[in-house]
Amino acid sequence: MTEPRPLALVTGASSGIGFELARQFAEAGFDLVVNAEDTTIDTAAAKLRSSGTAVSGFQADLRSAAGVEGLWAAVQATGRPLAAAALNAGVGQGGPFVEIPIEKELEIIDLNVTSTVRLAKLVLQDMVARNEGRVLITSSIASTMPGSFQAVYNASKSFLQSFAEALVEELKDTDVTVTSLMPGPTDTEFFDRAEMGDTRVGAGKKDDPAQVAEQGFAALMKGEDKVVAGSVKTKVQAAANDVLPDRLKAKAHRQMAEPGSAE
Numbered sequence: 001m002t003e004p005r006p007l008a009l010v011t012g013a014s015s016g017i018g019f020e021l022a023r024q025f026a027e028a029g030f031d032l033v034v035n036a037e038d039t040t041i042d043t044a045a046a047k048l049r050s051s052g053t054a055v056s057g058f059q060a061d062l063r064s065a066a067g068v069e070g071l072w073a074a075v076q077a078t079g080r081p082l083a084a085a086a087l088n089a090g091v092g093q094g095g096p097f098v099e100i101p102i103e104k105e106l107e108i109i110d111l112n113v114t115s116t117v118r119l120a121k122l123v124l125q126d127m128v129a130r131n132e133g134r135v136l137i138t139s140s141i142a143s144t145m146p147g148s149f150q151a152v153y154n155a156s157k158s159f160l161q162s163f164a165e166a167l168v169e170e171l172k173d174t175d176v177t178v179t180s181l182m183p184g185p186t187d188t189e190f191f192d193r194a195e196m197g198d199t200r201v202g203a204g205k206k207d208d209p210a211q212v213a214e215q216g217f218a219a220l221m222k223g224e225d226k227v228v229a230g231s232v233k234t235k236v237q238a239a240a241n242d243v244l245p246d247r248l249k250a251k252a253h254r255q256m257a258e259p260g261s262a263e
Contacts, residue, residue, distance in 0.1 A: 005054070007080045009033045011062060011071070011119070012089030014040040016188030017138065017181075019047075020213030021086045026053040028217070030084065033075050037061045037089075062089050062115035063107060072122045081130060084220065085123045087116050088138040088181075092153040094196035094257055105152045112156035117163070124167070127176045136220045137164040139180045141228060144241040145249035149257040153194070161226075168225045177223040181216035183207060184234030200255065203262035207231050 008025040012018035014036035022034050022044070031054040034045055038059065045057030058074045060067040075082055090112045093104045116137065127133030140154075143161035147154025164180035171178060185191075187206040196202035207230035219227035228238040241249060255261060 004080070005029055005031045006083035007031050007033065007075075007078060008084040008086070009035070009071075009075055009082055009123070010086045010088060011035045012138075014038070014044045016190065017183065017186060017209045017212050017216075018086070018088040019044050020210045021088060021136070021217060022048055022055075023210075024213050024217035025084065025086075026051050026055070028221075031080075032056065033058060033071075033078065035060055035062070035071050035089070037063075037067075062119070063110040065118060068115055068118040068122070072119065082123060082126060082133060084134040084136070085119075086136040086138070086216075086220075087119055087123075088136070089115065090138060090156075092150060092190055092194040092196075094150050094153075094191075094194045094199060094202070095259060096149060097151045100152075108152050108156050112153070113159050116160060120163075120167070124171075124176065124178075128171070128174055131175045133176045134220050134223070135167075135176070135178045136216060137178065137180050138216075139164060139182050139226075141182050141184045141234060141238045141241065143182065144238065145253050146246055147257065148250050148254035149199075149259065150194075150196075150253070154253070165225065177220075179216075179220045179224055180226040181212070181219070182226060182228045182238065183212045183216075184228075184230050184237060186212055186230065196257065196259075198260055198262050199257050200261040201257055204256075207234055 008030040010022040013022045013034035041057045045055045048055045139161040140157040142154045143157035167178040185206045191202035212229040215229035
């Protein structure tokens with residue numbers, strides 16, 4: 001008898017980094033449960049199945065507790081232990097904080113922060129009970145700088161980075177690992193959805209999501225605590241953020257993210 005294939009969960013998997021992470025898992029011999037909030041997850045699941053991987057697509061809006069619980073029920077319904085999870089779903093919004101509707105800011109918190117905490121609680125309780133498993137949390141190099149004109153988004157990523165690193169310490173005596181993935185600006189739908197097309201960062205050159213996912217997956221499988229993923233430029237920026245004062249980082253972020261800065 002052959003060994004059963006391991007099972008992985010990937011959220012925000014319909015496109016971008018999430019889809020490329022799912023592809024990495026598939027190519028490494030994992031079966032998948034993939035999630036997104038809309039029907040595009042069905043198309044993504046079909047593409048991933050073409051490699052021979054068993055893929056279950058589950059549409060759910062993780063901003064709600066019901067969406068998170070429904071997704072976890074779908075994972076449990078497979079009757080298989082979850083070997084790995086990539087908690088990748090996220091959203092952003094650019095612009096002046098005082099002008100952005102509060103509903104959009106709260107959506108960032110609900111998806112990036114609250115849903116990640118809810119799902120991590122369920123995933124990690126199960127993994128720790130079995131004393132095995134790997135979790136990847138998509139943070140960002142945005143977590144290392146005050147996000148002028150992306151104030152709530154960067155703050156949400158700072159939360160995730162702190163959260164992930166705290167879990168690393170809590171779980172160090174177990175066989176469960178947590179890895180934070182810290183990409184820089186990446187060529188996905190993020191900037192269009194965040195209404196940042198007229199910003200310097202939105203209009204500028206971006207990293208390849210496949211490269212980001214490959215580096216993130218490799219770090220996850222090695223059990224590394226965190227990885228700055230993407231181009232050399234992104235890695236240099238992250239290193240600079242380790243030493244620059246916050247006031248300078250906030251000013252630099254303004255130059256990249258202020259509406260109209262691409263002109």
